[in-house]
Amino acid sequence: MSDKMQQPHPAIDVAYIARLAKIKLSEEEQSRLTRDLEQILDYVQQLEKWDTQHIEPMYHPIPTFDALRPDVPGESLSADAALGNAPQQEDGQFCVPKVVESAH
Amino acid sequence: MISPGTSLNALQKALRGGEISPLEVIKYYAGRMDELNPQLNALLSYDRETALSAAAKADISLPLGGLPIAIKDNICRKGITTSCASRMLENFCSPYNATAVEKLLAAGAIPFGRANMDEFAMGSSGENSAYGSTRNPADLQHVPGGSSSGSAAAVAAGLIPAALGSDTGGSVRQPASHCGVVGLKPTYGRISRYGLVAFASSLDQIGTLTHSVEDAALLLGILCGHDEKDSTSSQEPVPDFVSGLHDSISNMRIGLPREYTGGGNAKPVSSALEAATKALQDAGAEICEISLPHAEAAVASYYIIACAEASSNLARYDGIRYGHRSRLTHDPDALFSLSRAEGFGEEVKRRIILGTYVLSGGYYDAYYARAQKARALVAQDFAKAFSELGVQLILGPVAPTPAPNLHAVDMTPLQTYLADIYTVPANLAGLPAISVPTPQSGLPVGVQLLAPHFEEARLLRAAATLEQSWK
Numbered sequence: 151m152s153d154k155m156q157q158p159h160p161a162i163d164v165a166y167i168a169r170l171a172k173i174k175l176s177e178e179e180q181s182r183l184t185r186d187l188e189q190i191l192d193y194v195q196q197l198e199k200w201d202t203q204h205i206e207p208m209y210h211p212i213p214t215f216d217a218l219r220p221d222v223p224g225e226s227l228s229a230d231a232a233l234g235n236a237p238q239q240e241d242g243q244f245c246v247p248k249v250v251e252s253a254h
Numbered sequence: 255m256i257s258p259g260t261s262l263n264a265l266q267k268a269l270r271g272g273e274i275s276p277l278e279v280i281k282y283y284a285g286r287m288d289e290l291n292p293q294l295n296a297l298l299s300y301d302r303e304t305a306l307s308a309a310a311k312a313d314i315s316l317p318l319g320g321l322p323i324a325i326k327d328n329i330c331r332k333g334i335t336t337s338c339a340s341r342m343l344e345n346f347c348s349p350y351n352a353t354a355v356e357k358l359l360a361a362g363a364i365p366f367g368r369a370n371m372d373e374f375a376m377g378s379s380g381e382n383s384a385y386g387s388t389r390n391p392a393d394l395q396h397v398p399g400g401s402s403s404g405s406a407a408a409v410a411a412g413l414i415p416a417a418l419g420s421d422t423g424g425s426v427r428q429p430a431s432h433c434g435v436v437g438l439k440p441t442y443g444r445i446s447r448y449g450l451v452a453f454a455s456s457l458d459q460i461g462t463l464t465h466s467v468e469d470a471a472l473l474l475g476i477l478c479g480h481d482e483k484d485s486t487s488s489q490e491p492v493p494d495f496v497s498g499l500h501d502s503i504s505n506m507r508i509g510l511p512r513e514y515t516g517g518g519n520a521k522p523v524s525s526a527l528e529a530a531t532k533a534l535q536d537a538g539a540e541i542c543e544i545s546l547p548h549a550e551a552a553v554a555s556y557y558i559i560a561c562a563e564a565s566s567n568l569a570r571y572d573g574i575r576y577g578h579r580s581r582l583t584h585d586p587d588a589l590f591s592l593s594r595a596e597g598f599g600e601e602v603k604r605r606i607i608l609g610t611y612v613l614s615g616g617y618y619d620a621y622y623a624r625a626q627k628a629r630a631l632v633a634q635d636f637a638k639a640f641s642e643l644g645v646q647l648i649l650g651p652v653a654p655t656p657a658p659n660l661h662a663v664d665m666t667p668l669q670t671y672l673a674d675i676y677t678v679p680a681n682l683a684g685l686p687a688i689s690v691p692t693p694q695s696g697l698p699v700g701v702q703l704l705a706p707h708f709e710e711a712r713l714l715r716a717a718a719t720l721e722q723s724w725k
Contacts, residue, residue: 167610174594175595190557207626212442
């Protein structure tokens with residue numbers, strides 16, 4: 151353990167994070183989440199206690215090797231099945247709001 | 255002939271002995287559901303007619319022939335709603351079966367009932383469901399635990415003899431402990447995750463909730479095995495988990511971490527741990543105190559990793575291809591933000607925001623990379639215990655308290671996260687772990703056993719010994 155002073159975490163701009171996460175938050179949700187996140191991030195600061203300088207990050211709990219399988223065509227979902235849950239679909243395609251304004 | 259506590263094993267014997275028919279089995283459980291589900295809210299729906307027609311065709315010579323099993327509502331079943339207890343997936347009808355469901359069907363089981371849960375498996379009380387809280391059958395004023403709240407409550411109340419759940423940070427073991435049933439989380443990768451709706455992909459694992467350890471062993475043998483649809487599913491051979499179940503555990507060395515027995519545990523939890531220690535000693539095991547020096551780092555590491563992975567996995571819910579779509583806008587960008595705002599509940603939003611923050615520019619190293627290093631330290635503690643300290647299993651509590659009251663509104667999110675201290679380490683390290691009920695006069699309390707990777711047979715043997723000692 152190092153006895154380095156714990157740095158306070160930087161201010162959290164929840165409105166900005168919500169834009170990155172593409173979730174529209176009300177004012178009330180923003181202030182509540184700011185409070186919750188500050189508390190949680192204060193707590194996780196304790197990880198600074200441990201000297202992890204020479205520790206390899208562990209991205210996966212089990213070492214897996216050679217997870218490749220032969221590249222052979224198999225069955226996949228039909229277009230109908232894949233579109234079956236679309237909130238809006240037409241002519242075998244997903245409908246999205248118009249992204250580019252029309253020229254006229 | 256059937257009672258609410260009848261095990262899969264006993265049902266199977268009765269079916270094969272001709273004492274009861276598959277139709278009678280389904281009728282019995284459907285009757286229990288009709289009677290008790292309105293107050294428990296353990297199942298989001300159950301389709302009696304489909305189950306009855308499966309029972310009419312059941313082949314009881316198959317390993318699970320004619321046995322009904324409830325499925326947590328984040329495990330896909332073809333042609334059936336898989337909502338994850340979220341408004342986001344309220345109308346999502348899965349176009350395929352999860353591999354775990356395929357395996358149950360191939361073994362002759364009858365999937366019956368969509369089990370309620372915390373939304374997207376995020377929570378530990380069952381109260382984060384968009385379709386109402388599940389109640390604890392032992393006391394309706396208490397939560398059943400979570401996130402596999404409906405699976406645990408349904409088995410405990412005898413609405414179904416067994417259920418599938420999923421465990422990302424304790425979501426099978428903790429509700430099992432709170433409801434008084436057996437909850438098994440196998441080694442990461444033991445059971446294919448194909449068709450399990452992703453929460454945190456390096457932690458998620460399907461598990462089982464059953465009345466007995468033997469039933470857990472029976473189901474595990476069916477569910478395990480490599481699946482080419484899940485590249486992280488294990489190639490390890492699958493042993494017969496049932497045959498050695500009642501072998502002696504004499505001379506087995508079982509570690510009891512001193513970090514798990516401190517003053518933070520409620521009295522019934524400490525007593526349960528003492529009773530388990532004594533029962534294992536009486537069976538000839540040697541209980542030795544060990545230390546897991548980084549135990550304290552587990553919760554912080556877990557919540558950073560789980561939320562980071564969740565923020566990425568849940569990015570797919572955009573209101574375009576499937577899931578809830580807002581009707582309030584025709585602007586493409588606002589469509590994403592509003593669909594997600596309307597579709598996700600409070601805890602899911604909190605975790606996505608936290609996960610997005612720790613992955614965002616400038617903070618990645620300070621939070622995410624550091625958490626993955628702390629995860630390595632937590633895993634190394636276990637590796638050392640199982641090698642240098644020479645213990646074969648680890649014993650500990652499941653949760654610091656029995657099931658809390660419903661609507662514990664005075665708890666902050668952080669306080670509820672801290673109660674996961676004993677369950678998240680197994681997920682961080684990928685270890686198999688099981689919650690076994692202990693004899694109680696009040697609310698149920700389980701104890702936990704943990705084993706090295708792929709040593710479920712040993713884990714189940716010690717769990718069966720505990721169970722047997724209390725019969």
